[in-house]
Each structure stands twice: as structure tokens, then as C-alpha cells.
Amino acid sequence: GENVEQHPSTLSVQEGDSAVIKCTYSDSASNYFPWYKQELGKRPQLIIDIRSNVGEKKDQRIAVTLNKTAKHFSLHITETQPEDSAVYFCAASIGGAQKLVFGQGTRLTINP
Amino acid sequence: GAVVSQHPSWVICKSGTSVKIECRSLDFQATTMFWYRQFPKQSLMLMATSNEGSKATYEQGVEKDKFLINHASLTLSTLTVTSAHPEDSSFYICSVTGLAGFEQFFGPGTRLTVL
Numbered sequence: 001g002e003n004v005e006q007h008p009s010t011l012s013v014q015e016g017d018s019a020v021i022k023c024t025y026s027d028s029a030s031n032y033f034p035w036y037k038q039e040l041g042k043r044p045q046l047i048i049d050i051r052s053n054v055g056e057k058k059d060q061r062i063a064v065t066l067n068k069t070a071k072h073f074s075l076h077i078t079e080t081q082p083e084d085s086a087v088y089f090c091a092a093s094i095g096g097a098q099k100l101v102f103g104q105g106t107r108l109t110i111n112p
Numbered sequence: 113g114a115v116v117s118q119h120p121s122w123v124i125c126k127s128g129t130s131v132k133i134e135c136r137s138l139d140f141q142a143t144t145m146f147w148y149r150q151f152p153k154q155s156l157m158l159m160a161t162s163n164e165g166s167k168a169t170y171e172q173g174v175e176k177d178k179f180l181i182n183h184a185s186l187t188l189s190t191l192t193v194t195s196a197h198p199e200d201s202s203f204y205i206c207s208v209t210g211l212a213g214f215e216q217f218f219g220p221g222t223r224l225t226v227l
Contacts (some may be wrong), residue, residue, distance in 0.1 A: 032214045043205060043218040044156065046113065051214070089155060098144060098209050099217060101153045 002027040002094045006103025014111050019080055021106045023090035024072040032093040033066060033073045034100070037086045044089060047060045048075070075110075114208045115139045115145040118219035125196055126227055133191045133222045135206030141186035142208040146216065147179075150203040162189040162206075 003026040013019050025033075031052035036044035050057045050064045050073065057064050061080075066073040077084055087107050091100040115138040125131050133135055135145055145162040159180050162171040167179035180192040203223050207216040 029205075034215065036218075041221075043220045046215055047218065049215060093214070098213065098216075099146070099158060099161060101158070104155050 002030060002089060002101045004092050004094060004101050004103040006090050006106060007105060010107045010109070011105060012109045012111060013080055014078055015082060017080055019075075019077045019084070019089055019108055019110075021075045021108070022072060022088070023074070023092075023103050024070075025092040026071065027055075027092065028071065028093060029067075029095040030092040031095075032065070032100075034090045034091050034097075035062075035064060035075045036091065036102075038089065039086045047088075080110045082110050082112055084108060113215065114142070114217040116206065116208050116217055118202040118206060118222050120222060121220060122223040124225045124227065128195055129198050130192055130194045131132075131196055131224060133193075133204055133206075133224075135189045135191070135208075135219050137187045137208045142189075143181060143186060144209050145189040146207045146209075147181060147189075147191050148205045149206065150205060150221075151202075156205065159191075193224065196224070198226045200224065201226045 006023045034049035037047045038044045046064050050066050061078045063076040072092040087105045089105050100109050117136045119134045143164045147159045149154040150156050158171050159174045162181050162183040163188050164183045171174045183189040203221050205221040206219045
């Protein structure tokens with residue numbers, strides 16, 4: 001079945017610097033790749049997503065890139081702020097279905 | 113995005129009892145809902161797919177007789193943890209797919225503690 005690997009598990013950056021989180025997936029039929037932000041005890045919040053027919057998508061300080069050939073996708077956060085501190089999860093659809101498989105998560109800490 | 117609620121937000125129960133968790137889609141009709149379980153400091157694990165008007169589809173390793181799912185209407189799905197044990201203590205979260213059919217929007221979660 002689909003497997004999603006996420007790295008790093010923890011990431012600490014200085015406020016204002018950029019953060020990059022990477023994920024790889026195994027199912028070449030996956031066509032939808034969302035990123036979620038989860039604060040302690042809260043629900044995961046969709047922050048950005050990308051479909052397989054697009055290589056890059058940007059929304060203000062957040063961007064996602066997708067390399068279908070290599071089967072990996074990345075989250076880029078620029079000009080990081082303390083409120084960006086949270087756990088971030090990548091996910092990939094299982095084939096063309098609506099089901100998602102999640103990566104292990106990255107705990108991002110922004111140091112003021 | 114979709115607005116999803118869950119009830120209760122937290123519950124404590126004794127071992128051997130059953131607990132029902134409700135998931136509601138508040139702003140549109142959802143034919144498909146998903147149930148996840150999240151242990152502390154771990155990722156979300158899909159338990160089952162809930163389809164309105166039909167039986168739920170369970171992921172491998174999830175006991176369907178222990179985790180009963182009922183999707184009785186287009187806005188409500190329930191998860192019942194039967195004969196709960198301490199190892200069932202977890203954060204249970206439901207999600208709803210958006211109108212585009214790809215995005216998943218999550219409920220606030222239910223923290224279950226079994227004593």
C-alpha cells in the first residue's frame with residue numbers, strides 16, 4: 001500500500017528564516033498532496049495542497065513543490081514567525097481515491 | 113472549507129463500557145466521512161471510511177466489531193467504541209471531503225480516556 005515518509009521529524013529555525021519539510025510517497029497513482037498544520041490538542045488545518053498536474057503552488061509565505069518523477073513533495077515556509085510553530089503533516093492520496101495516508105509529522109519550532 | 117463538529121470533545125469512561133462519538137458536517141451534505149485515530153505525538157491513522165447509506169469500509173487491522181460506524185444521514189456519522197479498554201485511549205478525529213472532492217476538513221477531535 002501507499003507509504004509516506006516525512007523528514008525531518010523536528011526542525012528549529014530562527015524567526016525570519018525559511019523552513020523546508022520534505023515527503024516522499026510510494027504509490028505512483030497518488031494525485032493529491034495536502035499539507036496540514038496541527039497545534040497541540042487541536043484539529044489538523046489544511047494550509048496548502050497540490051494536485052499531480054501542477055509542479056508548484058504558492059500562497060503568500062507558503063509554497064509546495066511536487067516532483068512526480070522522483071515521487072517527492074516539499075513544503076516551504078518563508079519569513080517564519082513564532083505562530084508558525086506547530087506540527088506539520090504531509091499526506092498523499094491513495095491512488096485516485098479520496099483516502100489519505102499521512103507522513104509521520106514534523107515538529108517545527110520558530111525561535112524568536 | 114467545510115465546517116465539521118464533533119461531540120463530545122472529551123470523554124472518560126470505565127474499561128468495558130461503550131462510547132459513542134458524533135461527527136457532523138454543518139454546512140453541506142457529506143456522502144463520505146473518514147475516521148482517524150491519533151496517539152500522542154504520532155501521526156493520524158485512518159481507521160475507516162464512512163459512506164452514507166452503506167456499510168463502512170475499515171482499514172486493515174481495525175476491528176469492525178469493536179469500532180462501529182453508522183453514517184445514518186448526509187450530515188452525521190457516529191463512531192462507537194465498544195467494550196473500551198485503556199489501549200483504546202486516543203484522540204479520535206473525523207473528516208469530511210470538500211465540495212471539490214479532494215480536500216479533507218477535520219472535526220475538532222474527541223479525546224477518549226479509558227480507565
